[in-house]
Amino acid sequence: MRIVSAQDYDLRREVEYGSPEQNAAVKRIVADVRSEGDRALLRYTAQFDSTTLESDELRVTEEELQAAYSQVEPSFVKAIAAAAANIRAFHQKEKRNSWMDLQPDGTLLGQIIRPLKRVGVYVPGGKAAYPSSVLMNVIPAQVAGVPEIVMVTPPATGGKAGIDPYILVAAAEAGVREIYRVGGAQAIAALAYGTESIVPVDKICGPGNIYVALAKREVFGAVDIDSIAGPSEIAVLADDSADAAFVAADLLSQAEHDEMASAILVTDSAAFAQACQKEVQRQLAELPRRAIAAASIERYGVILLVDSLLEGIQVINRLAPEHLELMVHEPMSYLSLIENAGAIFLGPYSSEPVGDYFAGPNHIIPTNGTARFSSPVDVDDFIKKSSMIYYSKQALLDNGETIMELARREGLEGHARAIEIRLQREGKAGNAHDN
Structure with missing residues (x-):
């Protein structure tokens, strides 16, 4: 993990929208599912997931949901239930109510x-299974009052039609009962346009790989989407009061x-930068997913030296990171200076x-600097x-x-006359046809 001066580092990260080949593939998949329905859905599931299904096998049964409980540890069920309770309590505070304001003149x-009627949740099943993503998508929709929540997630590859039991248990604990074993761009197309x-649905939420992201962008307009999620990000602002082992681990x-x-x-501390650099390498050597983490650190990991914490905050606001940790003395004193960050950890x-798992705030957070203008998923x-x-x-x-004055200044006489006819009826003629 290299150490560089913040002044010498390009803070911009190119937003990736997929290669021409990936975009073309997604357009073809979406078009095929839209025109062929289940037939295309099953064909692409066989092609990409090596899983052969019939239409009546797409939906996960209640028996499968209940059987998943026997495949996970009781401690996991207890943990996912506790996390769900915290997430629900947090999002309950975000609820809005309809309102009316009576004016003195009777207006x-x-x-x-109102809640959306039907929402689709995509749960990935690629490099890792993410039961926590089930909770983070489903619970705010439930709190908002969405009556129909449907989940899609890829089947296991290699000819197995099963779904990770931890994902199924998380879905059951969250109260989801409509689940389909389909993933990738074809799942997004099915949610957007429907099949047999x-x-x-009205909206699609949830993270996925580049094909899922591109498919969400392709169907936007036919349905709403939460965002085009980019790779995960963390920025840590630290002074010499921080613990290098803590920072490296995060x-x-x-x-x-x-x-x-x-x-x-x-x-702002060169000594701390060096200590953290060494600690990252020490912990990296012991990490089970060290190959993935090492590639990330090599390509996108960096320690930026600044002259002061105030300069560091300027860097942070330009980065607009997904996750921001304030590992400084008296972190609350810096909170008001943070303008752009998806989630702030103090x-x-x-x-x-x-925050990813348990505290309550949503972990689906804007990436690629979009925290400048967007927010974590919530009830809204x-x-x-x-x-x-x-x-x-x-x-x-x-x-x-x-x-009428405003309408006529815009050249919309029909608008003006819609008002004028009512004034005339009440004996207040207005300026008839005055262009």
């Missing part, structure tokens, strides 16, 4: 908030996600995995809002001339 204005077996916790993940330490015991992602206007007669009489 009633307001906003009506899968009813289309950097590696993200580097082990995949080879494209980035881990960045920003510090102090030596707020390790990033605490699963609602829609309608404006409500009940305009009183008195309000229209008082404001009709003003409304």
Whole structure:
């Protein structure tokens, strides 16, 4: 993990939108599923997952869900239930209510908030299985009141139709009962456009590989999506009060996600930078996923030296990282200076995995610098809002001339006349046809 001056480091990371070949493949898969339905879905499942299925085998049965409990440790069931309770409690505080405001002239204005009707959740099954992603997608949708939540996840490769039992138990604990064994771009297409077996949804959420990300981008507009997720990121702002072993462990916790993940330490202490550099190498040698983490550290891991913590905060705000740890003396004193970060972890015991799994805030967080303008998944992602206007007669009489003025300045006479006819009915003619 190299040490460089922040002034000499290019903070920009190129956003990857897939190769031309990957984009072409995704377009073809989406088009095929849209036109052929289950037939294309089953064909691509056989091609990419080496799993042969019939249409009536796509949906996971209740018996399979219950059988999954016998394949996992009781301690896991207890842990996933405790995590679900924390996540639910956190997201309950995000709920919004419809509101109405009665004006003195009798006008009633307001906003009506409703949940989406049907949401699709993608749960990956590639380099690792992520039961925690089930909770992070499903629970805020449930809190929002979404009545139909459907989950898709790839079957095991090599001709097995099974799904990781930990994912199934997490789904069961979260209350999901409609689950399909299908993954990749074909699963996203099925959720967006529907097949004979899968009813289309209103929104698709959840992380996946590059083909899933590209497919989500391809179907956006037909359905809503949460985001185009990039590789995982962590940035740590640390001074010499931090524990190098803690910081190194947290950097590696993200580097082990995949080879494209980035881990960045920003510090004003050259001595701490060197200590952390050594500690990363020591811990990396003992990490089970060291090949993946080593590739990540080699390509996207860096220690940035700054002259002061205030300069470090400027670097952080330019990075707009997915995860930010403030491993500094009195971290709360710096919180108000952080403008761009998806999730902020304060102090030596707020390790990033605490947020990934258990504390309650959502771990689906903007990547690739998009924390500059977007937010973690929350209840708002699963609602829609309608404006409500009940305009009183008195309000229209008082404001009709003003409304017509604005309409005519835009050249929309029909708009103006829709107001004018009402004023005329009430004996207040307005400026008829005055262009």
